[in-house]
Amino acid sequence: MPGTARLRITRPLPTLDAWVNAFASAEIPVLAETAAEINSLRELEDDVDAHQLTGLVTSDPLMSLKVLAFAGELRRGRLTNDTETVTAALVLMGISPFFRNFSDQPTLEERLADNEEALLGLSRVLQRAERASRFALSFAAHRADPDAAVITGAALLHDFAEMLLWVHAPDLALEIARRQEADSTLRSAVAQREVLGIELHELEQALMRRWHLPALLMRITDDKHARDNKVRCVYLAVRLARHLAHGWDNAALPDDLNDIAELLNLNPAHTLKLLHEFD
Structure with a gap:
């Protein structure tokens, strides 16, 4: 389980194992x-x-x-x-x-009291996670999936490594955010590897194994299994929440709409109506 040490990383660590060990030993507020x-x-x-x-x-x-x-x-x-x-x-x-x-x-507000910009960045990730969990629950309920509770939890936790980065390495998290803000075409995984030397997805899966989280939760949280409809519920909910952070006129939304309509077996117009209701 997570440790009790206070952690503040200011430079990228040399390996994925080093990141895992550092985060696993750190206190989580x-x-x-x-x-x-x-x-x-x-x-x-x-x-x-x-x-x-x-x-x-x-x-x-x-x-x-x-x-x-x-x-x-x-x-x-x-x-x-x-x-x-x-x-x-x-x-x-x-x-x-x-x-x-x-x-x-321990609280996030206390931990980041000296870094208002990082606390704001973390708050945005937390809000996005909550929104994604509501979408995922709605998708799973519409599909009458018996694992709706697990799917909802997976959407909520999908980006927990990013949350922990804001807590334990706020300067590096801010650098990733600044690079993506300066270049809207820069993919998250690329920015993470440039700044951290790893991708947060890799860190997240390794931490889930270290902490003995449920196998089904690990699978549903892993976008590499996106052909599985449970994973697609989570993946599309997270993707939609990420795009909606920039408003309902985001250029990526038509693709989201088509993919969600396919998942729910609905036409795009009905899907859009449902998404507004879910939100």
């Missing part, structure tokens, strides 16, 4: 609102259930990541199936152990 709500609910512990905690945890991508990683550690050596959702992870660990392990969380 969460939203101040999440930390405050956990502490508040702890006083009402006997009246709190897993469903109530699920709503709180899944409103914060990095809190979701911490809970799933903690559950992954608990599962090691046990004869138990993957805890593929936050709810399953909470049931596995129990309410009292949750509060014992997750009260008094």
Whole structure:
């Protein structure tokens, strides 16, 4: 599970393994609102259930990541199936152990208090993740997919390595953002490799393995399996949320619309209407 060390990286690390080791040993802060709500609910512990905690945890991508990683550690050596959702992870660990392990969380706002530009960049990624999770849930529900909860969680966590980069290496994250702002044709993976020496997708998959996250979650989060309809739900939801960050008149939206219409087996006009409703 994630470590407890405070980390601030200012220069690219030499290898993917070095990035994985650094991020895996680092403390992961969460939203101040999440930390405050956990502490508040702890006083009402006997009246709190897993469903109530699920709503709180899944409103914060990095809190979701911490809970799933903690559950992954608990599962090691046990004869138990993957805890593929936050709810399953909470049931596995129990309410009292949750509060014992997750009260008094470090916060993103405190960590980046001296870097307003980085906090803004991170906030945009968090907002994009929340939007993507809503789209993914809608796509999965429309398709009556039995793994809708896993698909929703995968969309929420799809870009968690980018979130962690803003936390642990804000200067490098800002450099990537500046390069892409200066060149609208520069692909994210290319910018990441230029600045970091790795792609964040590689780091993310390696961290998921290190933290023993569920195999299904890892697969659904991996765009390389995009022919799978579960993966396409996530991939298209994330892509749409990324493009909509620039408004509904983004030039890439017609392609998104056609691909989503194919996924949902609808015509483009009906799909556009649904997307506005989902949003």
